[in-house]
Amino acid sequence: MTRESGGAGENRESDEPARRPVRTETAERVGVVREAVESDVDAVVEVGRRTWPSAKAGLFDDDILELMLAKWWTPEATLPSIRSGRTLVYEVDGRIVGMTAFGPHRGAQVVWKLYVLPEAQGLGAGRALLRTVVERADELGDDVFVGFHEGSDGVLGFLGALGFTFDHREAQSGLPDLIWMTRPCEGALP
Numbered sequence: 001m002t003r004e005s006g007g008a009g010e011n012r013e014s015d016e017p018a019r020r021p022v023r024t025e026t027a028e029r030v031g032v033v034r035e036a037v038e039s040d041v042d043a044v045v046e047v048g049r050r051t052w053p054s055a056k057a058g059l060f061d062d063d064i065l066e067l068m069l070a071k072w073w074t075p076e077a078t079l080p081s082i083r084s085g086r087t088l089v090y091e092v093d094g095r096i097v098g099m100t101a102f103g104p105h106r107g108a109q110v111v112w113k114l115y116v117l118p119e120a121q122g123l124g125a126g127r128a129l130l131r132t133v134v135e136r137a138d139e140l141g142d143d144v145f146v147g148f149h150e151g152s153d154g155v156l157g158f159l160g161a162l163g164f165t166f167d168h169r170e171a172q173s174g175l176p177d178l179i180w181m182t183r184p185c186e187g188a189l190p
């Protein structure tokens with residue numbers, strides 16, 4: 001899910017101070033959304049490396065999957081977004097089970113990555129992470145965009161449940177199209 005990118009938007013530095021964690025109750029446990037710190041990097045990479053292959057299976061050939069994992073799911077590819085305060089994690093009982101990376105791009109906030117470990121899906125982690133991104137975007141007066149590869153199971157329903165609507169389709173050479181969904185800013189300045 002989301003456009004895999006380590007581009008300028010994801011890795012830009014931030015001067016903003018770290019925010020306080022946001023506690024949310026899932027059906028089973030209490031989870032916490034907080035900004036990732038550098039020592040979280042291995043756990044964040046683990047979320048991607050364990051979730052990404054099952055999420056993309058059937059969409060990409062195995063060799064493409066391996067190439068993309070090697071490109072985007074390493075400590076080196078993950079640290080810049082953590083250092084800029086633009087990676088959030090969802091923690092249950094001290095264990096990171098979900099992550100999102102986001103940042104400014106063309107006047108909006110773009111969610112570059114959003115992944116929840118398979119065994120933790122459906123319990124509210126994805127909602128809590130995305131809601132926190134939306135709250136921050138609202139503070140900035142920015143719309144939020146999320147892209148996912150066409151054919152990704154369940155992502156449309158998930159985003160629709162959170163108030164996102166279709167924006168546009170982006171062709172990808174040799175890969176499924178990216179479907180971009182958006183959620184307009186609710187606190188937009190006139």
Ligand SMILES: CC(C)(COP(=O)(O)OP(=O)(O)OC[C@H]1O[C@@H](n2cnc3c(N)ncnc32)[C@H](O)[C@@H]1OP(=O)(O)O)[C@@H](O)C(=O)NCCC(=O)NCCS
Binds near residue numbers: 149161
């Ligand atoms: C997509 C993803 C981030 C959602 O996170 P999550 O923690 O599982 O989702 P949540 O439990 O927070 O669900 C939030 C809302 O979305 C809805 N939702 C979740 N999955 C859904 C689905 N497959 N279809 C319809 N609605 C769905 C939930 O019902 C919930 O709404 P509700 O509270 O009104 O019932 C997570 O499942 C994930 O990382 N998946 C792996 C990526 C993936 O599978 N992508 C598909 C192929 S690329």
